[in-house]
Amino acid sequence: MQVSQTDFMNFLRCPKSLWLLKLKPEVYPHGEFSDYAKKIAAEGYEVEGFVKDLIASRPDATAFSFQSAFQADRGLYARADFTRDNGNGTINLYEVKSSTSVKTGGQHNQIKDVAFQKIAAEEAGARVARVFIVHLNRDYVRDGEIDPEQLLVFADVTQDVSEIEATARSEIDSMLELLGRHEIDETSCDCLNLSKGNHCDCFDYFNPDIPKPSIYSLPRISKSKLQRFVAEERFDLDVIGLDEVTDRQAPVLRAAQSRSPVIDHAEIAAFYSRAEYPIYFLDYETYSSAIPLVDGARPQAPIPFQYSLHIKRKPDDIELEHVEYLAELPAMPLALIEHMERHIGGVGSVVSWHAAFENTQNRSMAGLYPEKAAFLSNLIDRTLDLEDLFKEGYVDIAFGGSTSIKKILPVLAPDLTYEGMDVASGTDAMESWARFISMKDGVEKDELSEAMLEYCRLDTYAMVRIFEEMERL
Ligand code: SF4
Structure with missing residues (x-):
């Protein structure tokens, strides 16, 4: 069986999930290759294009080869983005990443990624002298044509790789041993003892008897409490006592047990007591790219390109005002800010969902345009986060333990839906804008x-x- 560096990274994330993918692909719950993942892949190729330009300008350009493949006897397969023949029987390996730093921890440990390549290359007969990760310079600010010399950082990670090489070798051995097995225990998996945020798409396959909702719907459940419930085989929320959960978890438990929403009127009233008319409902869409699109932008730094604003001037307003802005050309967000300045007055609350996102954009735009900082800081000060209401004020088990607007809207306003829309998510919006700004005028645009x-x-x-x-409540 051929085993790639992607397989190895998947193994490090979860051995069982990799086993299912490789040995039983017909039952593996393949999620869609999301638009976001496609964007990341496309960005990788784009960055690689600049790497090629840079290398072509070097005096030793002919020593470099792109997409060198290495196949070792025991199945390890690696494809290096490029290699350099050092002329003394050794090569250097180069891996191109569209990140703005070398990631060394967690699920995306890039050192482990390149260690696999080095091991596969050496087992295939190559002698590897040095290993590099080529990533983006987070401080690069576009000014005219992209300057690959300034955009790219060649990080020599040879020493980092050698420090973890022995560990990586033994992990590769374990992976090959696992993939050599025709059977594993498919009746459960380790995430049984971990909160929902750790679960992958395979959770239901390995744990088909867990009810929905279950103890995994309880927000911020501690590991020790979860493990106790699991040890006692108490997965159903009906067998959990109110005295066994925290204040934050109690509304979810009560909603599940009563099969009806749990409403904390005092919490809701406190939210509305802070709301001041006129109320501005505000949402941004942002775009970030590996290669900065416009002068003044940095790699992977989000730029707001669109906003929508509904204005409710007084409580009994039936006809709301609506304002929107969509940048038609790649541009920094000054025109967007000036557009907002014309439509958002100096008093009244600004309401957003998951407002930390909007406020992060406001802060970063204030950094870009100090002359607009007072307006943007004022927006931050006046912002209320509607999502907060659904943490304790109104909890319905139909939300599935989530506070995402996409889970709450179908329950509270079932006549409104994102389903069937051509653009139906922030990632869709980002991808659409990238197409939009490069399209010729016409019906399609x-x-x-x-x-x-x-x-x-x-x-x-x-x-x-x-x-x-x-508010009716
Ligand atoms: S749910 Fe967790 S343990 Fe189970 S297969 Fe997925 S990642 Fe692995």
Whole structure:
């Protein structure tokens, strides 16, 4: 069996999941190769293009080869983004990443990634002298044509690789031993003892008898408490006592046990006591790319390119005002800020969903344009996060333990839906804008523009409807 560096990284994330993928691909719950993953892959190729340009300009350009493949006898297969023949029987390995630093921990440990390549290359007969990760310079600011020399960082990770090489070799041995087995225990998996955030798409396959909802729906459950419930085989929320959960978990438990929403009127009232009319429902869409699109932008730094604003001037307003902005050309967000300045007055609350995102954009735009900092800081000060209401104020088990607007909207306003929309997520919006700004004028461009506006408009209108539903309570 051929085993690639992607397989190795998957093994490090979860051996059982890799086994299922390789040995029983027909039952593996393949998620869609998401648009975001496609964007990351496309960015990798884009960065590689600049690496090629840079290398072509070097006096030793002919020593480099791109996409060198190494196949070892025991199945290890690696494809280096490029290699350098040092002329003395050794090569250097280069791995291109679209990140702005070398990632050394967690699920995306790039040192382990290149260690696999080095081991595979050496087992295939190569002598590897040095290993590099080529990544983006986070401090690079575009100014005219992209300058590959300034954009790219060649990080020599030879020493880092040698420090973990023995560990990586023994992990590779374990992976090959596992993949040599025709059977494993498929009746359970380690995530039984871990909270929902750790679960992958295989959880239901390995644990088909876990009810829904279950103890995994309880927010911020501690490892020790979860392990106790698991040891006692108490997965169903009906057999968990209120005295066994925290204040944050109690509403979810009560909602599950009563099969009806749990409403904390005092919590909701406290939220509304802070809301001041006129109320501005605000949502941004942002774009980030490995290669900065416009002058003034940095690699992977998000730039707001669109916003939607619904304005409710007084509590009994039936007809709301709506304002929207969509950048038609790649540009830094000054025009967007100036557009907002014309439509967001100096008093009244700003309501967003998961407002930390909007406020992060406001802070970063204030850093870019000090002359706009007072306006943007004022927006931050006036912002209320509608998502907060669904942490304790209103909890329905139909939300599945989530506070995402996409889970809450179908329950509270079932006539509004994102389903079937051409642009139906922030990732769709990002990908659509990248296409939109490079399209020629015409019907197709107009349709895409309308789809993007419709999506962002629904984001803020959904907030209005949820706000009004909750206000009724
Ligand atoms: S749910 Fe967790 S332990 Fe189970 S297969 Fe997925 S990652 Fe592995």
